[in-house]
Amino acid sequence: MTDPQWHGVVVTLATEVGPEDDRLDALSGALFELGAGGLETKDERRPITLIAAFPPEVAPDGLIAAVQELLGELELPSAEVALQTYEPVDWAEHWRQHFHPIGFGPLWIVPSWLEAPAQAQKVLRIDPSMAFGTGLHATTALCLERIVELASSGPVLDVGTGTGILALGALLLGAEAAVATDNDPDALRVARENAEVNGLLPKLRLSSSDVAFMKDRFPLVVANILAGPLEEMAPALSKRVAPGGHLVLSGILATQAEDVARAYEAAGLGGRRIVQKEEWVRIDFTAPRG
Numbered sequence: 001m002t003d004p005q006w007h008g009v010v011v012t013l014a015t016e017v018g019p020e021d022d023r024l025d026a027l028s029g030a031l032f033e034l035g036a037g038g039l040e041t042k043d044e045r046r047p048i049t050l051i052a053a054f055p056p057e058v059a060p061d062g063l064i065a066a067v068q069e070l071l072g073e074l075e076l077p078s079a080e081v082a083l084q085t086y087e088p089v090d091w092a093e094h095w096r097q098h099f100h101p102i103g104f105g106p107l108w109i110v111p112s113w114l115e116a117p118a119q120a121q122k123v124l125r126i127d128p129s130m131a132f133g134t135g136l137h138a139t140t141a142l143c144l145e146r147i148v149e150l151a152s153s154g155p156v157l158d159v160g161t162g163t164g165i166l167a168l169g170a171l172l173l174g175a176e177a178a179v180a181t182d183n184d185p186d187a188l189r190v191a192r193e194n195a196e197v198n199g200l201l202p203k204l205r206l207s208s209s210d211v212a213f214m215k216d217r218f219p220l221v222v223a224n225i226l227a228g229p230l231e232e233m234a235p236a237l238s239k240r241v242a243p244g245g246h247l248v249l250s251g252i253l254a255t256q257a258e259d260v261a262r263a264y265e266a267a268g269l270g271g272r273r274i275v276q277k278e279e280w281v282r283i284d285f286t287a288p289r290g
């Protein structure tokens, strides 16, 4: 399967900007907020360059101006901001090269075209296609570690499900049912296919609903999205956590953790715990008991 065109924005910073500059983290966060699906920073020598890859749904018109505006807001001097067009991605080939089995305690995430390792107790087969979620990214790994730790048997809500990996992982570990939402129809299609391959479709409800319109409460809610949308949805998402239940958030850069944590505390959640992997964090909360 190939993908429609992605675009890259290549930011070459002025030579006076060094790798320790705090504004680089802020720029990374802002590029993700702008819709970047991936980011590569080359800071081993000056000038530092950042290449932000934007998926096809982000129109390339206006991207350069938007990035220049960000640089202006952060007072980051740049030498050049340029647009590049990527060759369409052959996802099947991409994942054949980059996706390998990865274990989280008893739970193993295994590419659907490979054999499971002998030590895998619970095997979740995933074909990511063009959706996000293999277990290899720090944010997904952090969420899976928490799902394994909690081993919750009640229903689970997974907001921003991508490949379905978190909802399906929770189901495989014993959750009785899961609701998985995504605002990308391609992700919902991929999640459905993965649920089917693992025989978990009967326990999974897929939805494109905004959390603001949902009614049920869940003893476990997971959301691996991005800091900006997570902050915005704090009042609505907090209401979806059952009394005494757990909320697991990721997709948050370490530099953004405090703002996100405060938004959820303002919405009534407590017991914050922040766990970091690479430059990303997971934030755990619990809801007050009734």
Ligand SMILES: C[S@@+](CC[C@H](N)C(=O)[O-])C[C@H]1O[C@@H](n2cnc3c(N)ncnc32)[C@H](O)[C@@H]1O
Residues within 6 Å of the ligand: 131, 132, 133, 134, 135, 139, 140, 143, 159, 160, 161, 162, 163, 164, 165, 166, 181, 182, 183, 184, 187, 224, 225, 229, 251
């Ligand atoms: C970083 S991926 C996470 C995928 C998977 N849950 C994981 O942990 O690997 C974020 C997903 O959230 C979806 N998303 C982004 N904003 C959203 C929103 N406001 N509501 C629901 N889904 C959203 C994206 O389409 C994407 O599939």
